[in-house]
Amino acid sequence: MxxxxxxxxxxxxxxxxxxxxxxxxxxxxxxxxxxxxGEPDFDTPDHIKDEAIKAIKEGFTKYTPSSGIPELKSAIAQKFKRDNGVDYSPSQIVVSNGAKHALYNILQTICESGDEVIIPSPYWLSYPEMVRMAGAKAIFIKTKIGNNFKADEKELASKITGRTRALILNSPSNPTGSVYNMDELKAIARLGVKYKFFVISDEIYEKLIYDENKHISIASLGKDIYDLTITVNGVSKSYSMTGWRIGYAAGPKEVMDAVANLQSHSTSNPSSIGQKAALAALTGDHACVEKMKAEFEKRRAFMNMRLRMKRAWR
Ligand SMILES: Cc1ncc(COP(=O)(O)O)c(C=O)c1O
Structure with a gap:
């Protein structure tokens, strides 16, 4: 066929x-x-489920605006301000069926055939396939263990060509767990601004971060890089809501208007009920996030200890 x-x-x-x-x-x-x-093995917290049940009972079960309900977009704008120090207006935000969908929409929106998208490797497996589906070519940076699997300025610079359209930055990273620090992000921002490529900043794991690491949104590093960054996030990992399928992206208005248009003719709005649940997650008590993180931290310490023991036996 x-x-x-x-x-x-x-x-x-x-x-x-x-x-x-x-x-x-x-x-x-x-x-x-x-x-x-990457699926937390916790149940979605009750206060989030309760809002979803309420939404169903109250008949909030119809189409919503395609790019998301205004209350949720406002809550996302406040979250960006509060957690990431980045100003996005609700009109720069599109809510999608998970961060995966947001990433797909963005690549479809900004890439043409012949464009190149740089991806530090190891990477989340969907990135190169999404790049290919957008007609572009994935260009990999093979990162090294000695550099904690992060792409440095020199390595990134060596991959930039006249066809470079975007870099996919995933910090904290799946699968390596690497977290880019301020200096590393500044170096990436300098190159982005100099060579005018987009930075698609996938920050879905921002809350699951350990030791002295601190999450920094590259869009917070100044107006020049803000104008080139599309920040992606969602509720799947932070609130154990993988099945609800709510993610979001924020970036330059012109790009996000086009993303909203694309979504309006493909999936329309993400589930009305999921949106209410995401609203409860973002605006509700965050003790659930800390509780989950503390448990992950325990398991991480245990696994680290066992891996070190194994290495010592060799
Ligand atoms: C790095 C990364 N980005 C994005 C996603 C997508 O998350 P979701 O579509 O559930 O919001 C995942 C899920 O595994 C991921 O690991």
């Missing part, structure tokens, strides 16, 4: 495949520790 070129070369999501297999094995009674999808 003839399929469109756009999809025939696309690899299925290995992460989702591994996750499905792990879930099946666990159901069969096997003792499985699943390192597939």
């Amino acid at each position: 003839r399929l469109a070129k756009r999809v025939s070369g696309i690899a299925p999501s290995a992460t989702l495949e591994i996750t499905a297999r792990a879930k099946k094995m666990a159901k069969e009674g096997r003792d499985i520790v699943n390192f597939g999808a």
Whole structure:
């Protein structure tokens, strides 16, 4: 059968495949520790679920504005200000069906065939496939363990060409856990501004950060880089809401208007109920996030200790 070129070369999501297999094995009674999808093994907190149930009961079950309900966009704008020190107006924000959808929309919006998108490697598996679906070419920076798997200024500069359209920056990173510090982000910002490429800053793991690391949004580093950055985030990881499918992006108004247009003709609004739940998550008590993080921290310490022991035995 003839399929469109756009999809025939696309690899299925290995992460989702591994996750499905792990879930099946666990159901069969096997003792499985699943390192597939980045999915917190906590239930969505009750105060979030309650708002969703209320939304259903009150009949908030119809189409909403395609790019998201105004209350949620306002809450997202406040979150950016409060947590990241970045000013976005609600008109610069689009709510989508997860951060994955937001990233897909952005790449479809800014890339043309022949464009190049730089991705530090190791990377989250969906990035290169999304770049390809947008007709562009993924250019990888092979990062090194000695540099904590971060792309430095020299490595990034060596990959920039006249066709560079964007860099996908994922800090904190999946899968490496690396967190870019202020100096490293400033160096990336300098190159972005000098060579005029977009920085797609995927900050979905911002709340799951440990030790002395601090999350910094590259868009907060000044007007020049702010104008070139599209910041992506969502509620999946921070609030254990992977199944609700709510993510969001914010950036230059012209780009985000086009993203909203694209979404209005493809998926329309993300679920009305999910949006109410996300609103409760962003505006509600954040003790649930800290509780989850404390548990992850314990497991992280345990795993670190065991890996070090294993290394010592060799
Ligand atoms: C780095 C990264 N970005 C984005 C996503 C997408 O998150 P979601 O679509 O659930 O909001 C994931 C999910 O695993 C991820 O690991």
